[in-house]
Amino acid sequence: MTTDRRKVVLIGTGMVGMSFAYSLVNQGGICNELVLIDVNTVRANGEAMDLNHGLAFAKSNMKIYAGEYKDCKDADIVVIAAGVAQKEGETRLDLLKRNVEVFRSIVTPVVRSGFDGIFLVATNPVDIMTRVTYELSRFGASRVIGTGTSLDTARLRYLLGDYFTVDPKNIHAYVIGEHGDSEFVPLSQVMMATKPVMKILEDERNSYCIDDMQSIEEQVRTAAYKIIEAKRATYYGIGMALTRIVKAILGDENSVLTVSAKLCGEYGYRDVFIGVPSIIGRNGVKEIIELDLNEEEKEKFKSSVNVLNEHFDPLEL
Template sequence: MTHEAGEGSGGLDGFVDGGSTPPPRPTAKVAVVGAGSVGATLAYAVLMRGAAREVVLYDIDRAKVRAQALDLAHGIQFMPMAHVVGSDDIAACAGADVVVVTAGAKMKPGQTRLDLAAQTIGLTRTLMPQLVEVAPDAVYVMVTNPVDVVTYAALRCSGLPREKVLGTGTVLDSSRFRYLIAQHVGVAVQNVHAYIAGEHGDTAVPLWSSATIGGVPLLDVPPLDGRERLTPEVRDAIAHEVVHSAYEIIAGKGATNYAIGLASSRVVEAVVNDERRVMPVSSLVSGYRGIDDMCLSVPTMVSHAGAGTLLPTPMTDDEVAALRHSADTLHDLARRFDL
């Protein structure tokens, strides 16, 4: 495990050269737990977007976390003003407004995914009380997989209220979904509004019935520029790629980090800026479409308070059934770990 950490400081203040009036200095402190590729990419994205006045990287690997923090700090001149700290002391996270947990166990030869999940959940149970002790008022964003069960474990062992613990859930899946739809239809991805719900995993549910392009229901959009219609076969292929594209990336370069780093930074930004942005984060669901007591993703209002109202997104009977199946799968997995 590289619980992703280090010593240090490497803090530098800086500003972007040029421009008549500098932007207002951000006020948030964001702590990133885990200085591996995802944690470092996330910290980089938070800094580039100007979402925090201070970014702390915490990891038990002192040399690595110091190196990551120094590398980021040396580029502060080219970003909005911020302070970067790398430390192997959990006290560095004190007073954070948002704590993002990317740390997890690393797979060893002969281990199964279930073995890996057991180790990661064990780490979560150890880590969360320590983090809450130093940052009791933070909103906690869980990134480590299996993210839904990890989020559920973090909520249960932290004693925090529901809204204060959320996972990145299907934020990345939904981004992949929108990208693939945009590629097929031939429009800008920013004009596609569509969500993946349920588990961040094999039972993820594409919500085709509520998807729109420019306000027009996706399934009513005629073929553009002679492109193929979104037939059931095409939709199945897109849904399959949403779930399985990570495997291709991992096979090619060993890990995913850019898209999840960007997705996670966008959740952080929604919290620190109190945006009330609708995002498919993973949070505790109770009494929603017949689902109770499990963390999974549905479109949710994200603000300074954390995970807020769950939106009553329209769904077909088949989509509701698939969402319940996803919840049942997660319940079964949680029970394996006595959650």
């Protein structure tokens, strides 16, 4: 993998893909070459032109162009944001069968190009689509990553920060499990700086309560549905989440992000791809951090694993 060149290929120039590309350009310095690939080549060319025309206002120079699958050969990261859109009222898992066929037409030519970098998947249902990418590519598990619950975790920290009137950066909390209806917040692991939030909630001297935590968890879980109802799709937040993960990989940051990663015995499970805190560096997933869940949280995690396995097992790959 040519880490010094920092080349990223984006497959899928819809709203999610282009929100990522726009975020990448505006943050600057993360990569110096961005290739756009789409089944609609006219659109990919138009998007490349549009981004290039704004480079004079960007923080750093980038080479941006519409390309083909052969351009993946020397890329560091291939980001997959292609797929059919989630409809109003449709769960992420409802998208599965429609998107598997899309991925068959993407992963095979990417691998045939000689690509030897990291796959980063954003397409929903992201945990299953990440596992589909892993099965189709036959890459090592550490080099196939999904956005997982990274955006959900950002939403959680924002809401908790607002609730406690604390900078979200000083809230240490994670949403784990399926990026979908069975995701949950292991409240036993939530910290404000180094103080467990459970201790704050138990302190009768303040007005904070456990019911508010459950309300916040529900807001996080249903956020995408509300955004889709209001504006038909979600894309800015996930675009920024993709940028953050790419930055962690290319910068070899060893940052902890809640990505969709393959369990190899962690939490007592194997093979399933699911959102868990993971250390992310230049080679992808360096390590999965296993949280010390209580019994109730372990049951919730088990339920999430079961949901993902039930939907993946019938697939023919």
